[in-house]
Amino acid sequence: MTLAERLRTALKEGHEREVGLMLSDTRDPRIEGDLILAPAAVLVAITDRPEPGLILTQRSAKLRKHAGQVAFPGGRIDDDDSDEIAGALREAQEEIGLIPDMVDIIGTSDRYHTFTGFDIVPVLGVIPPDLPLFPQETEVAELFELPLSFALNPVNRIRKSMIFQGTERHYYEIFWEGRRIWGITAAILANLSRRLGHDQPA
Template identity: 50%
Template structure:
């Protein structure tokens, strides 16, 4: 599969110049946040996890590190950083937060805010055995290639909504995670 190179400088300038329109209208009141970790490399990567098969919700799914906002979290960004540390041992001080994407409503009743951050390439990830089965990296240029995402319209409780599906190696990337990556691709206008 051929991809066009995407340098970190190009990604950062596009992300900073083309700020997302944040719409706070949400069906969900409970707050959550995920970290969208971009690995600082000449050809940047996107760090993802595969959730443990033992979890009650979203077992085995590919996801970003994240979760519900706690009373101790000072902000949505703080929640995303805390969860990334708990799930894959990314130290909060190692993350250069560059911004947030518009919140997304989850089917589990949360308004999820994606926090985009740059992380160093030499971190040693230590997955929480209770929550994370695997940690892997996808080349950012490949992750942001819109053609890799395929729509599926789902009808649930009288409502219709679209989810996005994709494969990377043996990982099935879909739902909210695929939607967030696709939103990031649209946000920066990357066209490989």
Template identity: 45%
Template sequence: MPSHSLPAFDPRKVPLLPRAPNEMPAHAQRLTADGLRDLFIRPPIWSPELLREKRFADRAPAQAAVLLPIVLRERLTLLLTLRSAHLSTHSGQIALPGGKLDAGDADATAAALRETHEEIGLPPDRVEVLGSLPVYVTGTSYTVTPVVGLVHPEFELVPNADEVDDVFEVPLDFLMDPANHHRHVHEFQGTVREWYSMPYDDSGRERFIWGATAGMLRNFYRLLSA
């Protein structure tokens, strides 16, 4: 990721906090298509870890939705995007596809599917929606509903070059293993902030997943490990 696309500080260099002890990876059965389907039909008792970031943007609140597109490969993967560097918020960062709700959207699920189609060309009929996670409020005042869906393979993506620089996949079991979750602490604009990152080596290219995306994935891990 080029340096000009990063925020005022480089999140890769921010100090780490100690790991939480005795955290186990997500249950192996839940890292399968049938396990995920059953999870949303009969969810366990669980609590999300992260619900709201400290606000750092002076803008009006907005409703948004993102899709957690889990691709049905032999080893399940999660589809992620690299946002274009010129975007007004979260530019140059790795993200889940999605965006703001429009007046014509029936609900958050409809918005997530529409925005994903507009961003990367994934047809809604290739997505089997399982359910949603608790809303997550970003520091930029977006109230985001994360929608979880299984993506049937043999799709052809057409990324919108105005919004997306790249689309790639990360194994779901990597993201749902707390050994790959790093906690950071940093003082920024007079406020101490903490966040997670999940750096992934994609054939020699570092994919630095952090901030709101990592926060929502951390909540997903909490559900899968409950």
């Protein structure tokens, strides 16, 4: 069975079972009440190698939102995009030069609502290893590959808390080779870990 087939089966089974996601796992803990959200999508690009990896970006420090953070390629869905998958593929091509035809789409994972007003759909796809990817300098400072097994292992995920406007809020952090992966990206990885059967929520 290929990597794509294994992931497709695991994701399907994950969506068929109750994994008990907490509200903070799918919604930025700073959101209170109703918030108008713009549709967005990110591409969770998994490299097809014996030890699969995840393609992640370090966002430019000059960006207005989520500057300097580790993120999946992605962004707002345009009117010309037919759906979330099309939007994620277009954004990945713009940000890291990933040709859409090189992506074997697996499916989608749990949505995440951001404090900055986006309804993000994570789109999973398998890509060949060692593609000649390159960052789009106005948005992406650099890109790197994180081992998938490390990213999905619950041992490597820390649940932290902060006080925001007098209320305790929770979020996740993952540290790898000096990089801090947190917020939206870490929450998407936590949800994906559960959907793929790597752990159960506390």
